[in-house]
Amino acid sequence: MQNNKIQKYIENVIENMPNDWLNLTTHRLDIYDEELAKTQFLKNFENLFNNNIYEKSALANLPTAYDYIRLGHPLSCILEWSIAKNNDLPSENIISFDSKTMPILAVLRSNLLLNKPTRINYVNELPDLFDVEKLKTVYGYKFELKKVKHVKEVHEFEGSNIFIDQNEENLNFNLSSNIDFYINYKNKLGSILLINGKQNEKYVSEIQHVRRRETIAMTPKNTLRALNSFVKKPLNSKVDNTFEKDKKNVLQHLKKITGTITQPLVSSSGLSIQYAIMMGLIDDAQNNYKGKKIKFIVPPNCYGGTNDQARRVAACIKNVEIVDLPVDGDNDMIKSIDTVLNKIANENAVPFIIAEIPTNPRVEVPNLVALKKVLNAKRKTSENENAIAPVFILDQTFCPNVHFLGENETLSDVKSISYASGSKFPSGGKCTAGYCVANENAAYLMNKIESHLNICDNEATDFQYKILAEQLPSMTNRIYDAYKNTREFVSYIQKVLPEAKINFVSKELATLGFTPSVFSLDLPTKGTTEIEKENYKRTLNLKLIHLMISEIPDESKFCVSYGQLKGCYWTVPATSTQGTTKEGDKDYIVRVSVSPNLDLEKHKNVFLDFVKQL
Structure with missing residues (x-):
């Protein structure tokens, strides 16, 4: 009876859900509490369920489930809740993935750090993508495999x-106390992981964090299909035959946009492509620079x-270490790279540099001639042998239109890989x-990265x-139009609040193609001590943001995103995009992201109101 209900x-x-549930990649931070993200949403959702309320207005008023849909979203939370109810389990014990293999890798990662054995039981065949050798040699995971005919043989x-x-049709898991983790595949939709038993609940947050960092949740579109399957609603049998055409178009556009000739790779998120890059480079280094x-x-x-x-x-691979590279503010990226590469050369280690240009959130661009020179410099080891040349891994999400890697460009002579988050300008x-x-x-x-x-x-x-x-065909035009709006907004702020420190690219850099549409704003402060000044500024940051989003609710949002098709997005990096950064390295400033389509005059007027209140 309960299951039917x-x-x-x-x-x-499903019939009444808000359109945003399917279409938004990010939500407003002013209605988002990260600590309560999933529990708060589902607690309120369950109240609606208990009272049989499902009107669109009630669903739209539910608190934000997660910030980015790669971590989780209303539909994925509801799918997990539904499966949990069917199996009499806590909803947090069900975690959906876009990937079929990452739930396995998430358990293996946790057990590697716990030094705990893992047995993988499977019927028929392992997933095609499950590379036993690579998972053991590159990732360092330890496990044994056991082929079974039935769940009862576990x-x-x-x-x-x-x-x-x-x-695929089974969403009622055949629970057994012998099984700790059930993984159910849903064809092209992804997979669903069930964490069984109280003794395994400690894995929940770690597995969710794998989903947050190294992969994504089952996408809203696919989750909706899974929910339709759950309620036994016939799925649309119409086959979309545009995949090969779409993929071909995307790869062609990416080559043109980046000025490169090698075949691009496209992933489920910016972080999932970064993870593939890191693991691919580790794989190559382990083969070519053993030990x-x-x-x-x-x-x-x-x-x-x-x-x-x-x-x-x-943390998972013994011979891999992280080296800090100070790049912003009083630090010079070129000097920092030179210092770090000299030290690593002396140690005869393999250097991989991950850097953002422009930097985030200070929007700084290093001297490109000096960057090329420092990366190409020949270095010696302590034994006077030739040091291993670095690979430069460039996050150019803020300026994906700049041709860093093409022939005769800044990084053409340096081993370089460029990547970007498609949730920004590429997809709008x-x-x-x-x-x-x-x-x-x-x-x-x-090839290594692709594997x-x-x-x-x-x-x-x-x-x-x-x-x-x-979206890609219009990207470069959107970037330029958004930059023009940003330049005008920055110039206006400099005029009405000259005491504020604004981090944005110079007009000279813009002529070289650096046309970001994001800037950071260090507001003037008051106080007799550093603590007083810092607290005053942090309060002022939020006062400005809340004024903008309350006065222009249709366009201004408290959100971490960038490159959207419409509106203006405001955030404080220290409390959003720098969430896991060490406290001393965080930036308690305002970061503003401007789109090609907004009421700029209205934004100027509201900002002027803010200035008059100072």
């Missing part, structure tokens, strides 16, 4: 028992996801897909390719 209620929710094991269920230490050089105040993921990789905020390209010197690395993209089953989905195919 749930099924009927979910059917009504016996007690002194460690974690994983059971892989490839019965040598691998050093990933990372700015400590860069995007929190990049920082966190790099350190998570290093319509999907989370990411991509990477390489110059000719680094082209040989792309790890496949191992993690993190290639972009059909729908993501379709969105990119629609």
Whole structure:
């Protein structure tokens, strides 16, 4: 009876759900509490269920489930809740993935750090993408495999028992106390992980964090299909035959946009392509530089996801270490790179540099001639041998239109890989897909990167390719139009509030193609002590943001996004994009992201009102 009630209620929710649930990649931070993100949403959702309320207005008023849909979203939360109810489990014990292999890898990662054995039980065959050798030699995971004919053949094991269920129609898991983790595949939709038993609940947050950093949740579009399957609603039998065409178009556009000739790779998110890059480079280094230490050089105040993921990789692999690269403010990127590369050369280690240009959130661009020179410099080891040349991994999400890697460009002579988050300008905020390209010197690395993209089953989905195919042709025009709006807004702020420090590219850099549409704003402060001044500024930051979003609610949002098709987005990096960064490296400033389509005069007027209140 309860299951029928749930099924009927979910059917009504599907009929009445807000459009945003399917179309938004990010939500407003002013209605988002990260600590309560999933529990708060589901607590209120369950109240609606208990009262059989499913009107669109009630569903739209539910608190934000998660910030980015790669971590989770209303539909994925509801799918997990529905399956949990059917199996009499806590909803947090069900975790959906876009990838079929990453739930297995998430358990293996946790058990590696716990030094706990893992047995993977499977019927028929393992997933095609499950590369046993690479998972053991490159990732360092330890596990044993056992082929079974039926779930009843899974016996007690002194460690974690994983059971892989490839019965697509089954959402009622055949629970057994011998099984710790059930993984159910849903064809092209992704997979669903069930964490069984109270003793395994400690895995929940770690597995969710893998989903947040190294892959994504089942996408809203695919989750909706899974929910329709759950309520036994016939799925649309119409086959979309545009995948090959969309993918071909996307790859062609990416080559043109980046000025490269090697075949690009497209992933489910910016972080999932970064993960493939890191694992691919580690794989190559382990083959070609056996026994040598691998050093990933990372700015400590860069995007929190990049920082966190790099350190998570290093935590799992013995010969991989993270080296800080100070790049912003009083630090000079060129000097920092030179210092770090000299030290690593002396140690005869393998250097990989991850850097953002322009930097985030200070929007700084290094001297490009000096950058090329320092990366190409010949260095010696302590034994006076030739040091290993660095690979430069460039996050150019802020300026994906700049041709860093093409012939005769800044990084053409350096082994270089460029990547970007597709949730920004490439898709206009319509999907989370990411991509990477390489110059000719680094082209040989792309096969390794692709192999790890496949191992993690993190290639972009059909729908993501379709969105990119629609949005990429207009990207460069949108970037320039957004830059013009940003330049005008920055000039206005400099005029009405000259005491504020604004970080934005110079007009000279803009003529070189650096036309970001994001700037950071360091507001003037008051106080007799440093603590008083800092507290005053932090309060002022939020006062400005809340004024903008309350006065222009249709366009201004408290949000971490960038490159959207419409509006203006405001955030404080220290509390959003730098979430996992060390406290001393965080930036308590305002970061503003401007789109090509907004009421700029209205934004100027509201900002002037703010200035008058100072």
